[in-house]
Amino acid sequence: xxxxxxxxxxxxxxxxxxxxxxxxxxxxxxxxxxxxxxxxxxxxxxxxxxxxxxxxxxxxxxxxxxxxxxxxxxxxxxxxxxxxxxxxxxxxxxxxxxxxxxxxxxxxxxxxxxxxxxxxxxxxxxxxxxxxxxxxxxxxxxxxxxxxxxxxxxxxxxxxxxxxxxxxxxxxxxxxxxxxxxxxxxxxxxxxxxxxxxxxxxxxxxxxxxxxxxxxxxxxxxxxxxxxxxxxxxxxxxxxxxxxxxxxxxxxxxxxxxxxxxxxxxxxxxxxxxxxxxxxxxxxxxxxxxxxxxxxxxxxxxxxxxxxxxxxxxxxxxx
Numbered sequence: 001x002x003x004x005x006x007x008x009x010x011x012x013x014x015x016x017x018x019x020x021x022x023x024x025x026x027x028x029x030x031x032x033x034x035x036x037x038x039x040x041x042x043x044x045x046x047x048x049x050x051x052x053x054x055x056x057x058x059x060x061x062x063x064x065x066x067x068x069x070x071x072x073x074x075x076x077x078x079x080x081x082x083x084x085x086x087x088x089x090x091x092x093x094x095x096x097x098x099x100x101x102x103x104x105x106x107x108x109x110x111x112x113x114x115x116x117x118x119x120x121x122x123x124x125x126x127x128x129x130x131x132x133x134x135x136x137x138x139x140x141x142x143x144x145x146x147x148x149x150x151x152x153x154x155x156x157x158x159x160x161x162x163x164x165x166x167x168x169x170x171x172x173x174x175x176x177x178x179x180x181x182x183x184x185x186x187x188x189x190x191x192x193x194x195x196x197x198x199x200x201x202x203x204x205x206x207x208x209x210x211x212x213x214x215x216x217x218x219x220x221x222x223x224x225x226x227x228x229x230x231x232x233x234x235x236x237x238x239x240x241x242x243x244x245x246x247x248x249x250x251x252x253x254x255x256x257x258x259x260x261x262x263x264x265x266x267x268x269x270x271x272x273x274x275x276x277x278x279x280x281x282x283x284x285x286x287x288x289x290x291x292x293x294x295x296x297x298x299x300x301x302x303x304x305x306x307x308x309x310x311x312x313x314x315x316x317x318x319x
Contacts, residue, residue: 007093011083050077109200
């Protein structure tokens with residue numbers, strides 16, 4: 001194993017409160033598990049996803065002290081899936097660890113995934129077993145989110161959000177294509193025939209803004225639906241927006257007419273209005289389900305790699 005290389009990839013966005021402490025804790029972990037004796041070379045690579053705080057400044061200062069550290073900085077925030085997919089795509093080591101900097105994944109779980117990957121020769125996916133600090137509403141939408149993933153791709157894994165330990169062999173399929181941001185949740189399980197699953201109990205995030213709130217889950221879900229269609233993108237967006245708007249508008253109207261203002265309309269007429277709204281809402285829900293079922297599984301590019309009209313802009317590589 002001494003002739004192999006290891007690259008630890010970490011996406012960041014506005015992590016000034018934790019980034020320096022995390023880096024030193026990462027170095028302590030590397031020494032504790034004696035990784036320097038197991039690998040010929042170790043690289044720690046941060047990707048700054050357009051942070052607007054002092055994250056990049058802190059990383060530059062650390063870079064002056066530690067040669068092991070490399071920095072890639074994007075000109076603006078292109079989203080979580082772009083930063084993670086770019087790190088994976090541009091990695092060069094024999095083994096690649098992808099992990100967040102907000103302490104949500106225990107170092108012990110990362111160590112277990114690395115050892116399992118070395119032992120089996122297969123990539124290991126870090127899969128969230130329990131979420132810490134999320135409201136019941138957000139947890140409920142997470143379940144819906146992963147059901148959407150399952151509908152789009154039967155290879156998707158509940159609780160998997162791209163973090164894990166990968167071999168260069170397992171990533172070679174991706175690297176045979178020109179880079180375009182892609183969903184790790186969909187692509188990585190699809191292209192790997194054999195892999196390990198390492199479940200972890202999520203720790204409470206110490207700080208940072210990379211975590212997914214309810215709004216981000218909704219936006220990400222819509223993006224997944226749109227990117228999986230064989231229909232033109234603009235048509236998918238229009239249909240999705242139209243049916244979602246109808247559903248969200250008519251269901252509250254039904255509640256209003258039925259329970260809050262039942263005397264506002266003549267008897268019988270209110271029932272007709274409610275039935276009309278209910279019919280439109282149900283049709284919209286069915287339409288959304290049909291959109292989910294129109295999947296494209298014609299190879300990796302058709303599955304979930306999203307072709308952007310404008311490429312991502314790398315502001316600088318600090319090596």
